Amino acid sequence: MTVTLNFEWEEAPGAKTLSNPGNPRPAAQFADAPAKQTGRQSAFYRNLVRLAEQTGTRTLPINFLTLGRVAKRMDYGCMKIAEHAGFIERIEDSPSGAVEAITLAWDPSI
Numbered sequence: 001m002t003v004t005l006n007f008e009w010e011e012a013p014g015a016k017t018l019s020n021p022g023n024p025r026p027a028a029q030f031a032d033a034p035a036k037q038t039g040r041q042s043a044f045y046r047n048l049v050r051l052a053e054q055t056g057t058r059t060l061p062i063n064f065l066t067l068g069r070v071a072k073r074m075d076y077g078c079m080k081i082a083e084h085a086g087f088i089e090r091i092e093d094s095p096s097g098a099v100e101a102i103t104l105a106w107d108p109s110i
Helices: 039-055 078-085
Strands: 059-061 063-065 071-073 101-103
Touching: 039 059, 039 078, 071 078, 078 101
Parallel strands: none
Antiparallel strands: 059 101, 063 071
16 A cells, blocks of 8 residues: 655755655665764654654555655665664564565654
């Protein structure tokens, strides 16, 4: 199932937090190091919160359609930095052998 966002995904000025879909990656290939909080990462976190509010779940697909029906994928680097920061749980492969979703480290319904 492909999710269509009911909001416009926020991009940080001069930095993207979305990429075009490509070949799915296994979790072992996510190699970004911990990083300081930046405008780019803050925009990524705000988008995760909005997507969790929209879907009503902690587990979020990394591939989806924008309001304009354009297929997009969450940026792998933003995802790994969020994992290091404890914003999301450990990034893991789905049964397909690649990452298809991430899970927030907290319950958005609280």
